[in-house]
Amino acid sequence: MAKKDKLPSINVAELAQQVQRQFTNLDPKDPSLWPIIPRVFLCAMIAIGVAAALWFALLSDYEVELEAERAKEATLRDDYQKKLQKAVSLDLLKKQREQIQQYVIQLEKQLPSKAEMAALLSDINQAGLGRSLQFELFRPGQVVVRDYYAELPIAVRVTGKYHDIGAFASDIAHLSRIVTLNNLSLAPTAKDASGMLALDTTARTFRYLDSEEIQAQRKATEGKKK
Numbered sequence: 001m002a003k004k005d006k007l008p009s010i011n012v013a014e015l016a017q018q019v020q021r022q023f024t025n026l027d028p029k030d031p032s033l034w035p036i037i038p039r040v041f042l043c044a045m046i047a048i049g050v051a052a053a054l055w056f057a058l059l060s061d062y063e064v065e066l067e068a069e070r071a072k073e074a075t076l077r078d079d080y081q082k083k084l085q086k087a088v089s090l091d092l093l094k095k096q097r098e099q100i101q102q103y104v105i106q107l108e109k110q111l112p113s114k115a116e117m118a119a120l121l122s123d124i125n126q127a128g129l130g131r132s133l134q135f136e137l138f139r140p141g142q143v144v145v146r147d148y149y150a151e152l153p154i155a156v157r158v159t160g161k162y163h164d165i166g167a168f169a170s171d172i173a174h175l176s177r178i179v180t181l182n183n184l185s186l187a188p189t190a191k192d193a194s195g196m197l198a199l200d201t202t203a204r205t206f207r208y209l210d211s212e213e214i215q216a217q218r219k220a221t222e223g224k225k226k
Contacts, residue, residue: 111149111208112177120177120205124154127171133160136198145209145217154203156181159189165199172203179205 031042112120121140128135137157144151158165165186172179185200209217 111206113207114150114210116177117152117205117207120175120179121154123175123177124156124172124179124203124205127175128158128168131160131164131168131171133158133164133168137200145213147217148214149206149208150213152205152207154205156203157198157200159196159198161195162197165197168199177205179203 031039034042125135125138135156135158137155139155141153141155144153158168160168169181172181180203182202182204183200187198187200189196189198
């Protein structure tokens with residue numbers, strides 16, 4: 001049998017002394033004269049230092065960029081919340097506007113036009129006659145023009161029994177057009193023999209303005225501003 005070759009023995013202590021001797025009496029001004037091990041060690045340390053500096057520089061830039069993106073995300077989130085609230089509010093405002101428009105349309109239906117005023121006055125008169133009341137006064141006054149409507153006061157004096165006068169007031173309130181009774185005064189008649197009462201009141205009814213009246217009202221308002 002062939003004998004196995006013995007591996008050369010390594011004297012670790014001697015090797016350590018050799019390495020240590022290479023690191024002694026080094027000239028820091030001229031590393032090119034250093035032995036191989038110190039030069040390799042120096043190059044490795046420089047490479048590690050450069051790599052560490054580059055790593056920290058890249059990490060710092062990344063952190064700055066990350067913070068900027070986080071701030072941008074927060075800004076975008078706030079903008080989204082504001083726009084979402086505006087969108088919700090817009091839908092609510094649209095619904096409220098539609099409700100107001102419907103309410104205005106209903107009110108306009110209760111306001112007669114100028115041509116329908118004669119029929120409304122006739123309805124008021126018929127409401128009194130239907131309750132067996134005697135009209136002693138029915139005098140329309142001067143029309144008062146407002147911004148979008150006109151108001152007509154009517155001086156009314158009727159005589160009749162208490163329950164009939166109350167029913168007349170209820171009938172006026174239930175007319176299809178808006179009519180209000182103001183400044184009511186109820187007193188016995190001078191000929192108070194059968195419980196007859198006299199009602200003095202100012203009935204106010206309203207109508208919407210036609211296009212010509214609206215234009216005239218706007219011109220008058222602009223003239224006052226000037």
